[in-house]
Structure formats: C-alpha cells, structure tokens
Amino acid sequence: MTLSGSRGGRAARPLNPLTWLLLPALACLLATWLLAVPLRVAGLRLPEPVFAVVLAFAWALVRPSLLAPFALLLVGMVLDLFWGAAMGFWALSLLIGYAAVLVTRPLISGQGYVVTWVWYAGTVLLVLGAAYLFTMMDARVRPSFWAVASQALVTGLLYPVAGRLIDQFEEADVRFR
C-alpha cells in the first residue's frame, strides 16, 4: 500500500506518535497545571496562556495525521475538566484552529519565521474568537475584551515553543515537506 502523499526518491520515515504527539501534549498539560498555582506577587497574578494552541498549530503544520485531531480532542477535554469549562468547549475551539491551519498548510509551509509567527497569531485569535463566540452563546454575556486580549497576547508569545516543535519534526517525514 502506498500513500498518495509520498514522493519518489526518498523513503518515508513515519513519525513516532510518542515523540511528536504524546510528549508535547503532556508537557503542555504540565505547564498549564504549573501556571494554575494560586500565586500572586505584588498584586499581579501569573499569566494564563492557552498552551494547547501551540499543539494545534504545530501538529497541523508538521504533517496531516489521523491521530493528531483526536489527541487534540483529548487535550481539550482535559482542559475543560481542569478549568471547569463546559465539556467540548476547549476541544472544539482548538480543533477549529487546527482545521484552519491544516487547510492553509500549503501556504505556510516553507515560509520564514516572522510570517509563520503571524500565522500563529492568527490561529490564536481564531481559537480564542471561537471560545468567545461559544461563551456568548452559552452564558449570554460578552467576555471582557481586555481579559481576552491579555490571554491572546501571552498565548501569542508562545510561538517560539511552537516553532521549536515544528523545526524538530517537520523534516522527519519527507512526504509532507
């Protein structure tokens, strides 16, 4: 059986799901848990980025996968449980971002650092915009613009983590370069 995405000349080297899916997901959840400690210094709280957006962006860019969307679904469900959101709230928001990156993947692949960062920022806005919409539909209230903007800002600053994940694995499978 051959895959339509394979290109002749170089052998396919499938990624190990443990290294590109499981470990980053666990690291993301660990970071979320660490930043959820009730610490306040000089009246300021710790930031609370949505680490899982990094996964949604990087996994879609590394390669199309059957496992990645379901891994993202699981990560989103854990976030829903951890943050006390409605079940499916973060899972759906993250998957919307993942789908958007997957569709636009041919446009982003091979672009420079800044362009990819801008694309990542767009993904952050899309994910948080979806969460904004779902909150409006569920609670009949508009979330605070400044609260959403601050969360989007700290999440957007996580691009170096996403870039590192992409650099680490995008060369692993030559079929999807």
Added chain:
Amino acid sequence: MPFRESPLEDLKVPLTWTAGAAVGVAILVAAFMLLGDRRDSLDEEAWGSIRNGFDRGAAAAGSVLAAPVRGVGDGFEWIGDYFGAVSENRRLKRELREMRQWRDTAVALRDVNDRYGTILRLKTYPEVPMVTAHVVTDARGAFNTTRLANAGTEKGIKVGHPVLSEHGLVGRVVGVARGVSRVMLVTDPSSKTPVLVDRTNARAILTGDGGPNPRLEFLRGADPVRNGDPILTSGDGGVFPRGIPVGVAVKGLDGVWRARLYSDRSPIDFVRILQFQDFSQLANQPGLSVTTVPALAAPVAAPVIPGSVVPGAPAPGAAGATPPGAVAVRPAPTAAAVPSRPVAATPRPRPAATAPAPVRRAPPATPTPTPAPVTPPPAAAPAATTPPATPG
C-alpha cells in the same frame, strides 16, 4: 504473505483527505459534547462523576504545589510589607479614626435595632455554619474562572454554597466531591449574582465577564448608583444570604457600572464556604403546617371540617393519628405564645363570642426562642374547628 505482495499493494490511501475526515469527526464529537453539556444545571449531569473524579486528582496534585507556592507568596508579601510600611501605617491610622466613629454609630444603631426587634418581634436569620478551606488551583482565563478548594462532601459542602474570603464574596460552589469543591468566582462569565446598592437599595445583577470587575446589570431608577457605593448581596432568589459584602461600584471606561471586588484586595488562598442553601432551610417546616386558633370567649360547638383533627378526639381511620395532609387545629395559645405577629398600636376588636375564630399559622422557627404551640389542658373547653384563614 507479506503486505507488499498483497492485493492491497496498489491501494492508495489519500492521507490528506483521511486526516481531514478525522478532523471532521473530532469536531463533531466535540460539538456534540458541548451541546450536550448541562453545566448550568445544579443537578448531577452526565459528566458529573468524571468531573468530580478529575477534581479530586487535580486537587491532590495542586495541594502538593500550592504549599511551597504559598510560602513563596508569603515571602514576597513579607518583603513588600517593609517597603510599604510607612504608607500602610498612615492608611491604617486614618481607617482606625473612621472605624472608631463607625463603632460608636454601630453601638447606637444596635441598641435601636434591638429595641425594634423586640417591639416588632422580627425574625432574624440564624448563624450559618461555615467551613474553611485552602485554594489549591486557580483558573484565571477570560472564559473560565474557577478554583479548587480542598474541602468537600465530607464537611457537608453542597453545590450552591456561597464562598467568601476574609474581605467579601468570592463565588459559589458548582461542583463537589470528597475532599474537593470547585468554586466558580463571581468574575466567571457564567456567574450571575443578585446584589443591591447599599445606599439606594437598588437591585442589580452582578454579571461576570472574565475580567477582574464584573458588571452591574439591570440597574433601574434614577441615579441608582454612584462611584464608591458599597455593593452587597441582595438575597433575592435565596441562593446567597442578604448582606454579604461584594465590592464598591465603579464606572468602567466603557461607561458600564462595575463592581471592584473586595475579595480582590489580597490573594484568595483561604476561603470560607457558607453552608447556606436557601431561605427555606431557615423555616421550621413542621411548624409551618400547624395552625392555631385564638382563644374563644365562650365554648362554642363548631362544625368539624372533614379532614381536620381535633386534639383529643379520635382521628378517623386511625386512633389518635393525624392523616397526612390534615390540618391540625389547636386551641389558641396565649398572646405571649404568638411572637411573630406585629403588635398593633390599637388593639383590634375581638371577634364575637359566637363567631368562628380565625385560624393562625404558627410562626416559623427563628433564632430567638420560639415558644411551642400551647397544648390544651385535658379539662379545657372543646376547641372549635374552622376553615383555615389567611393570616393577617
């Protein structure tokens, strides 16, 4: 037979399209979960057991991390106290001067209040028991602001209990398991709390939006609120008791009235969970079903209403037993035994001796000692049974 030599060798699987289909399936699953979740219901929903189990694990893990972090936070606070000692001292002295004036006012008002309470025989709410707990995790995002506290069902905490810090209202319990409760803060977009403006008694709904200062919505009347007005819980709806301090009113940059929360003054690491459910728990439910009649001037034989029971008389069907739903009619207690009725300035004329006596409902239980309904002596005149009348 090796796979490469099988008839499926030439089968080409469009992985990109298959991956797209996987995304679609995952999105559908997530969408169905979101639509099917009934988080707004206080009842145990389908995900309730999973949430409770997860919360127990998260609280246990959070406790491990929260203890050293709390120490670090205390260390920063200890250092900050040195830098702010002078200004803090001045502020505290100013507040102390104000508080002394308030103390004198409060003593005078308490005296007047006690007199009014005695004269009017007002019912006040009894003390509500509370549980103290540590906060072990803290979700602060724009969409969900909840915390886990390390006290749960083993301490009698239930969903809906109000949660306070040492400064004021924090939120309410939305999930509880053994050893852990999930507290939804008043800043959560799903949180709606009935409040009042202390100065004008104007009602509003405190609506969280994920920001630090929730909105005051549905304010009515002319000039119902001004900057700095204290905001308290109104007790409307019975979820929160009346009078819990919430914050002060401020006008946001967007022109919307908001509340600057008292609980935001310091880190919320300890919380008090009030074991308060609603006002119905304050009433003596068996007492509400008992009706009493005032004393008659002369013994009068009155018709017996079917279903009513006269004390001392054999009940229909079962000897001495009150059938369910029956109204137990008793002779009237003395005037001192009816504490809940206001004392009129001019005594109302007593009913004619032959007229059927109105039925009074027994007062609900109050913190002040409430006399039990007077049981007639065995040799008392037979009591009249009348249809229940609306009190007052």
